[in-house]
Amino acid sequence: MARDSGYGIFVTTKTELEVIEWDQGWDYMQKGFTKLKRILEGLSESQFTSEENMMLYTTIYNMCTQKPPYDYSWQLYDKYREVLDEYITSAVLPSLRNKHDEFLxxxxxxxxxxxxxxxxWLSFFFNYLDRFFVCRRSLPRLREVGLTRFRDLIYRVVKASVRVAVIAIINKEREGEQIDLALLKNVINIFVEMGMGQMDAYEEDFEAHMLEDAAEYYSRKASSWILEDSSPDYIFKAEECLRRERDRVSQYLHSSSEQKLMEKVQFELLVVYSAPLLEKDLSGCRALLRDDQVEDLSRMYRLYNKIPRGLEPIARLFREHVIAEGITLVQQTENSANDQSSNGSGMREQVLVKEIAELHDKYMAYVSDCFMNHSLLRRASKEAFEVICNKTVAGSSFAELLVALCDNILKTGGHEKSSDEAIEETLEKVVKLLPYISDKNLFAEFYRKKLARRLLFNQSANEDLEKSTLAKLKQQCGGQFTSKMEGMVTDLTLARENRTGFEEYLHSNPIENPGMDLTVTVLTTGFWPSYKSFDLNLPAELVKCVEVFKGFYETKTKNRKLTWIFSLGTCNIVGKFEPKVIELVVSTYQAALLLLFNTADRWSYSEIFTQLNLNHDDLVRVLHSLSCAKYKILVKEPNTNTVLPNDTFEFNSKFTHRMRRIKIPLPPVDETKEVIEDVDKDKRYAIDAAVVRIMKSRKVLRHHELVVECVKQLENMFKPDIRAIKKRIEDLITRDYLERDKENLNMIRYLA
Incomplete structure (x- = not known):
């Protein structure tokens, strides 16, 4: 046998067994527990030696491994809890009872x-009991029992007071006081540990109350700030508060609280006061946009982007502001157009397009830089410019104004005297507005008309710029949009080759030479705008030219028919006036009329009408340009500014001019009505084609679904009118392309 010098308990060996009675064994353990309590309470007591540790462990081991009735495992398991309860009741609870705030x-x-x-320590002493007895009977482990006793006897008693103290300290920190962060973190970790692997204790006993208090705290702050501060100052404070709350989570709160806390603070600071904050007269969202406060707008976006549907009021205000700015520009242009002192017809409208292009660039930069290209703000910008770019300005559609500006920039001698790079940049900005126009077909037709004049009359400043602009249009609207325009440019290249061939033909066939310079541009009908073709009675000089070119062209091809568009032709003729000889640059119509005066000095309106075979409107324009406008090549009787069927005209031999070469323009023709009619016709064809295409693939479709599908297919080119689609459907039914189902009239069937 061996005797421990410290306790006087005999420890049995495997070779010689001696039963340990309960009282004897437990008394020995009690002495060890008493020493442990004194050490924990900081009283004067020496630390356990390794021999003492082993003796206490072995005593429990022996008391658990003795044969019944001396197996005291159950009693020891119960005593383990009693030891903890006694220590908590006698030492722990009294130490907490009279303490408050940080001391608590x-x-x-x-x-x-x-x-x-x-x-x-106890888990070590009772280790054998925990490993075998507890496991075999599926009892709570000793560590779990230890945590449970603290939770039931201490935590549940003081948790309310502890929570109040913690929240009070958090609010002190919010007010700028220095606090013990480590202490707070340790206390909050206890709330987490009391869940014993779950978060319910932390969430129910602390987090829910902390969140409620945070909401109350920031509600008080917000109600004060919204009255005292400007929107930028308020937003700055809100961002700082959110940043500090996020820091609190990382410093001492549990990470699971971050989202909940952020949502509470965001709600009180940003959601509750959203309307008054964003719509403040002198500092709200509109004012920030007006004053280009990029940093404040970015901060506003950052905060409201984190709130569900938080950006919706910002997007609405952004849209309204952009529309208001655009409408102001339109109204200023309207007022300028109505002002009789306005400089230059149409120039102010072209300036408007540039201003709106600049406005578009400005606010797209806002969307990109301040609002991080968010889809909601992109849509708001799109909707705003759709409103602006579909306004009628001084009687002209925005599509016409866009075309007029492009035409002015691309023309030779236009008002754009900048470098090619600057012109490219301006065109880029202008073309970016095209997607917002609801009726792109109208733009395409106007642009085609202007492009045709530039190409045919050699008015383009730069062919590369023309191609570059077409490339930009193609990128915005697709290849189908620009296919005819690209065909026009290609036609001009082929036409130059034809001219070279014609010159070679005349050189090799001198007998065919008409005796004057002749240039013919051959165009492909499908690419170019439709032009009226009249059987003009050409003078003999011009008849010879036409016949010579026909002979040449027939050597090139036998399968094509030439249709002469004399309204697009120009002639250089020599006018022999008494003061001096002047070269006149005129249209083919004007030339044909002037050449009549080689055979007679005086012609009546009716005689000219018969000789030329022109219609009344065109003849009036030609006569007006030569007798009533700037250059009076003809003298009209009576001397009025209106051409009437009873008028007579005489060659003005006294006419003179300081220049030796003058161009006599025809009065401009308003092509808008004609273009709109052509576009409307094209729309009908497009709707018919879309309906047939849809029905051919679907065979049977409800009437409403057919209309919706048709709108989707056509909306990239123009915004189709629902009534127009329904009307075209009825027309296709009448023409036996479609039919209504006899049993269900809402169903449409395709007839193969």
């Missing part, structure tokens, strides 16, 4: 750390 928290943390140390 310090003691609470200290007692929890002490309790964990005690549980570790």
């Amino acid at each position: 928290l310090l003691e609470f943390v200290k007692r929890w750390e002490t309790h964990k140390v005690m549980v570790r």
Whole structure:
């Protein structure tokens, strides 16, 4: 046998067994527990030696491994809990009872750390009991029992007071006071640990109350700030508060609280006061946009982007502001157009397009830089410019104004005297507005008309710029949109080759030479705008030219028919006036009329009408340009500014001019009505084609679904009118392309 010098208990060996009675064994253990309590309470007591540790462990081991009735495992399991309860009741609870605020928290943390140390020591002493007896009977492990006793006897008693103290300290920090962050973190970790692997204790006993208090705190702050501060100042404070709350989570709160806390603070600071904050007269969202406060707008976006549907009011205000700015520009242009002192017809409207292009660039930069290209703000910008770019300005559609500006920029001698790079940049900005126009077909037709004049009359400043602009249009609207325009440019290249061939033909056939310079441009009908073709009675000089070119062209091809568009032709003729000889640059119509005066000095309107075979409107324009406009090549009787069927005209031999070469323009023709009619006709064809295409693939479709599908197919080119689609459907039914189902009239069938 061996005797321990410290306790006087005999330890049995495997070779010689001696039963340990309960009282004897437990008395020995009690002495060890008493020493442990004194050490934990900081009283004068020496630390356990390794021999003492082993003796206490072995005593429990022996008491658990003795044969019945001396197996005291159950009694020891119960005594383990009693030891903890006695220590908590006698030492821990009294130490907490009279403490408050930070002192309570310090003691609470200290007692929890002490309790964990005690549980570790006891778990070592009772290790054999925990490993075998507890496991075999599926009882709670000793460590779990230790945590449960702290939770039931201490935590549940003081948790309300601890929570109040913690929240009070958090609010002190919010007000700028220095606090013990480590202490707070330790206390909050106890709330987490009391869940014993779950978060319910932390969430129910602390987090829910902390969130409620945070909401109340920031509600008080917000109600004060919204009255005192400008929107930028308020937003700055809100962002700072959110940043500090996020720091609090990382410093001492549990990470699971971050989203909940952020949502609470965001709601109180940003959601509750959203309307008054964003719509403040002198500093709200509109004012920030007006004053280009990019940094404040970015901050506003950052905050409201994190709130569900938080950006919706910002997007609405952004849209309204952009529309208001655009409408202001339109109204200023309207007022300028109505002002008789306005400089230059149509120039102010072209300036408007540039201003709106600049406005578009400005606010797209806002969308990109301030609003991080968010889809909601992109849509708001799109909707705003759709409103602006579909306004009628001084009687002209925005599509016409876009075309007029492009035409002015691309023309030779236009008002754009900048470098090619600057012109490219301006065209880029202008073309970006095209997607917002609801009726792109109208733009395409106007642009084609202007492009045709530039190409045919050699008015383009730069062919590369023309091609570059077409490439931009193609990128915005697709290849189908620009296919005819690209065909026009290609036609001009082929026409130059034809001219070279014609010159070679005349050189090799001198007998065919008409005796004057002749240039013919051959165009492909499908690419170019439709032009009226009249059987003009050409003078003999011009008849010879036409016949010579026909002979040449027939050597090139036999399968094509030439249709002469004399309205597009120009002639250089020599006018022999008494003062001097002047070269006149005129249209083919004007030339044909002037050449009549080689055979007679005086002609009546009716005689000219018969000789030329022109219609009344065209003849009036030609006569007006030669007798009533700037250059009076003809003298009209009576001398009025209106051409009437009873008028007579005489060659003005006294006419003179300081220049030796003058161009006599025809009065401009308003092509808008004609273009709109052509576009409307094309729309009908497009709707018919879309309906047939849809029905051919679907065979049977409800009437409403057919209309919706048709709108989807056509909306990239123009915004189709629902009534127009329904009318075209009825027309196709009449023409036996479609039919209504006899049993269900809402169903449409395709007839193959």
